[in-house]
Amino acid sequence: MSYILEGLKQGAALLLPPSSEILQIVALSLAVSGAATLLAALAAVPVSLFLALKEFRGKRLLVGLVNTAMSVPAVLIGLLVYGLVSRRGPLGILGLLFTPGAMVLAQALLAFPLITALALAALKGIARDARDLALSLGANRRQLAAVVIRQGRFAFLTAIIAGFSRVIGETGMTLMIGGNIKGQTRVLTTAISLETMKGNFELGIALGIVLLLTALAVNVAMQGLQGK
Amino acid sequence: MKKVYLVLALVFQVLVFSPSLPGRDKLILASTTSTLDSGLFDALVPPFEKKFDCTVRIIAVGTGQAMRLARDGNADVLLVHDRESEEQFVADGFAVERLDVMHNDFVLVGPVGDPAGGRGLPVAAALARIAAVGAAFVSRSDDSGTHKKELKLWGQAGLNPAGRWYMESGSGMEATLRIANEKTAYCLVDRATWLAHRKEIDVLAVLVEGDAQLFNPYSVIVVSMAKFPWLNVKLATSFAGFIRSPQGQSIIRDFGKDKFGSALFFPDVPGSR
Numbered sequence: 001m002s003y004i005l006e007g008l009k010q011g012a013a014l015l016l017p018p019s020s021e022i023l024q025i026v027a028l029s030l031a032v033s034g035a036a037t038l039l040a041a042l043a044a045v046p047v048s049l050f051l052a053l054k055e056f057r058g059k060r061l062l063v064g065l066v067n068t069a070m071s072v073p074a075v076l077i078g079l080l081v082y083g084l085v086s087r088r089g090p091l092g093i094l095g096l097l098f099t100p101g102a103m104v105l106a107q108a109l110l111a112f113p114l115i116t117a118l119a120l121a122a123l124k125g126i127a128r129d130a131r132d133l134a135l136s137l138g139a140n141r142r143q144l145a146a147v148v149i150r151q152g153r154f155a156f157l158t159a160i161i162a163g164f165s166r167v168i169g170e171t172g173m174t175l176m177i178g179g180n181i182k183g184q185t186r187v188l189t190t191a192i193s194l195e196t197m198k199g200n201f202e203l204g205i206a207l208g209i210v211l212l213l214t215a216l217a218v219n220v221a222m223q224g225l226q227g228k
Numbered sequence: 229m230k231k232v233y234l235v236l237a238l239v240f241q242v243l244v245f246s247p248s249l250p251g252r253d254k255l256i257l258a259s260t261t262s263t264l265d266s267g268l269f270d271a272l273v274p275p276f277e278k279k280f281d282c283t284v285r286i287i288a289v290g291t292g293q294a295m296r297l298a299r300d301g302n303a304d305v306l307l308v309h310d311r312e313s314e315e316q317f318v319a320d321g322f323a324v325e326r327l328d329v330m331h332n333d334f335v336l337v338g339p340v341g342d343p344a345g346g347r348g349l350p351v352a353a354a355l356a357r358i359a360a361v362g363a364a365f366v367s368r369s370d371d372s373g374t375h376k377k378e379l380k381l382w383g384q385a386g387l388n389p390a391g392r393w394y395m396e397s398g399s400g401m402e403a404t405l406r407i408a409n410e411k412t413a414y415c416l417v418d419r420a421t422w423l424a425h426r427k428e429i430d431v432l433a434v435l436v437e438g439d440a441q442l443f444n445p446y447s448v449i450v451v452s453m454a455k456f457p458w459l460n461v462k463l464a465t466s467f468a469g470f471i472r473s474p475q476g477q478s479i480i481r482d483f484g485k486d487k488f489g490s491a492l493f494f495p496d497v498p499g500s501r
Contacts, residue, residue, distance in 0.1 A: 087410055088430070097410045179407045182369065182396035194398045197289065198371060199296045 003201075011205025018206075021182075026210055029187040032100050033168040036107030037115075041160045044115035048159075049152075051116075052123035053145060063120065069113035078173030081106040085177075098179035103187075106177045107170060111163035118162055122155030123148065154225055161222045165215060188214075253282035255463045258295075258303035260373055261400035263446070264288035266420035266492050271483050276470050282463055288400075290372025298322060298449075301456035305464035306449040307471075309373035314447050323449045328496040329471055330480050331445040334377060335422055336436035337405075337429075338363070338414035346414075347435045352384040354436045359385070362393040364413035368404050369396030373444075378416045381441060408432060418444055420492035423484065445496065448472070472497045 014022070051063055083089050085096040085105070096102040127148050134144045171189040178185030180194055188211045196204035263269065264286065273284050287297065291308040295317055298306055307329065308314060314326040336351055338344070344363040346354030358365055367389070368375040382389055395413065397404045401421040408415035409429050422434070436442075448471060450464040470476045477495035484492035 095410070098407050179403065180398050181366075181407065182398060183392075184395065186398070194370075198293060198398075 007201045007205045010202035011209060014202060014206035015209060018210075022206065022210070024183065025186055025188055025191050025207065026214075028100065028185075029168060029189075029211075030214075032103050032174075032187060033107060033164060036104045036167050037111055037160060037164040039104065039108040040111035040115050040163055041156075044112055044119060044159070044163075045156055048116045048119035048123055048156075049145065049149065051120050052127045052152075053141075053148060066113050066116050066120070070117050072113075074110050074170055074173040075176070077109050078106055078176040081109065081173075081177055097177070098181060098185060100178070100185055103174055103178045103185060106173055107167040110170065110173070111167050114166055115159045115163040118159035119152070119156050122159070123152050126151045126155065157225050158222055161218055161225075165218055168214060168218075169211070253280065253460070253463055255282055255284045255460055255467060256287065256302065256304045257284055257307060257467065258287045258289070258297045258305070259307040260291050260294060260309060261288045261402070262309075262372070262374060262418045262421050263307060265400065265402045266418075266424050266484070268420070268480070268483055268493060271479050272471060272476065275475070275479065276467060279470070280463065280466050284467070290368070290370045290375065290400075292371030292373075292376065298451050301451075301459065304451055304460045305467050306451065307446060308449070309444055309446045310376050311445065311447070313373075313376070314449060317449065321452065322455065323452050326447040326449045327468060327472060329446045329448045330477075330493040330496050331443065332419045332493050333437065333444050334374070334416055334418050334442040335434045336414065336416055336442075337408070337422065337432045338435045339412045339431060340433045342435055344414065349436060351436050351439045351441055352381055355381055355389075356385040356387060358414050359387050359389055359394075362391060364393050364395065364411050365389070366395045366397055366404050366408040366411065366413045366415045368399070368401065368416075370398050370400070372401075374401060374416060374418060377442075377444070381416070384441065405429070420484070423488040423490070423492055426488070446493070474499075 018026075047066075051059065051066070081102060082097065085091045085094065085102050087095065087097065096105070130147045130151060131144060134147050139147070169189060171193055174187060175190045175193065178187070178190065180186050180190040186194070188207050192204045192207045192211065195201075195207065259269070269286055273286070276282075277284055287294070287303065289297070291310045291313060294303065294306055294308050295313055297303045298317070299320075299322060306317075317323055318326055336346065336354055338346065338358075344354070344358040344361050346357045349357070357363075367378055395407065395411070397407050399407070401417060402425060405415060405417055405421060405425060406428070407413070409432055412431050414435075415432070419437075448468045450461060450468050451459055453459050453461045471480070477497050480493050480495045481491060484490065
């Protein structure tokens with residue numbers, strides 16, 4: 001027990017003040033996961049709206065696919081991206097493997113089905129209520145969409161924040177795609193993994209505290225938004 | 229129906245906990261990623277397990293980490309490659325002695341075009357060229373035997389490598405080599421890993437080899453019971469004896485010949501050559 005308590009004490013000490021290396025790792029984590037979530041959200045918002053509002057043949061299948069995609073293990077997405085961007089793969093010429101760019105791609109692919117499915121689940125209810133009311137008031141399709149978007153903005157935000165939480169805590173896939181290169185592709189999760197294995201338990205704890213604070217901050221924001 | 233669940237739960241418990249049940253004798257071997265990556269343990273460990281009716285759990289981390297594991301009492305025997313740390317380990321009372329097992333060498337690999345112009349030079353001079361032009365270089369940077377050797381060589385060149393060209397992977401040899409291949413960078417690699425993964429590499433070639441500084445000896449160390457009474461010293465001693473016996477040494481000598489065209493390790497115990 002004293003091993004853990006001692007580690008906690010020394011870990012906290014490493015954060016006051018944090019070294020430039022720690023700051024750099026935090027900045028990169030936020031940048032990579034932030035960019036990935038943004039990309040995923042840019043795709044997920046229109047897709048989830050489309051699925052909530054439009055009826056078409058095969059819609060059930062598509063929704064089923066999105067929900068299934070959500071349960072694809074992250075490491076499989078990592079495998080796919082690895083095959084795509086490694087120099088021998090189809091996108092090899094871009095030289096993306098072991099760069100933050102590839103990490104963003106992989107995390108975006110991971111977040112996209114999650115954000116879509118979560119937003120869709122909330123939007124379906126909103127769309128149903130809005131449709132009845134709006135159509136009875138004589139709204140056309142575009143006006144209906146506008147109503148749903150406005151009503152659904154908190155649902156989108158919640159879904160996006162959930163997506164961010166998912167990717168900022170992702171370790172294995174991020175390690176595989178990024179290579180954990182110091183100063184270039186080392187993020188909070190991969191750094192914690194490395195430092196702990198190296199025996200730098202205190203540094204692992206320091207980074208763990210930061211990761212926890214980030215997750216907490218994100219959740220507090222979510223609570224705040226839902227409270228509105 | 230409830231009975232079925234009960235039986236299943238019991239079976240599950242047994243399966244989950246069986247590795248820790250008293251049964252076959254267990255040995256915890258802390259070794260290096262380079263040895264594991266070469267595949268040597270696949271040839272060396274099963275005959276040992278069979279002969280002594282035991283199970284060997286191999287923990288492959290860098291030499292530095294392996295020794296730290298042993299210093300915490302978490303390993304029975306070490307197979308590592310950093311003479312200085314080994315001697316310190318013995319001096320600090322964690323073991324009675326270190327014993328020779330085998331050796332191979334390191335090679336400096338790099339882009340086939342050799343932008344730094346290090347080919348054929350003494351390794352320290354080649355590293356100096358790499359630093360001078362800022363050619364991409366990937367380091368293990370994980371406190372492993374390979375990393376310690378690399379740092380020593382930079383020291384000989386009088387350099388402290390830093391900069392965007394000097395990439396620190398913090399990973400094992402295999403991963404580091406793969407990063408070097410993707411980034412078309414220079415890298416220090418042990419010959420065993422190089423030969424074992426040669427076919428996955430498409431843009432790198434050996435540029436410096438044979439330098440006396442690149443000699444890479446491996447040692448086996450039985451961790452002393454003095455500090456950690458729970459260690460399996462008997463089995464650890466058997467392991468050390470086995471890999472240094474004519475049988476073990478001949479396994480080492482022949483390993484890799486059929487698959488890679490040449491041996492990956494060279495036995496060091498006199499009388500078994």
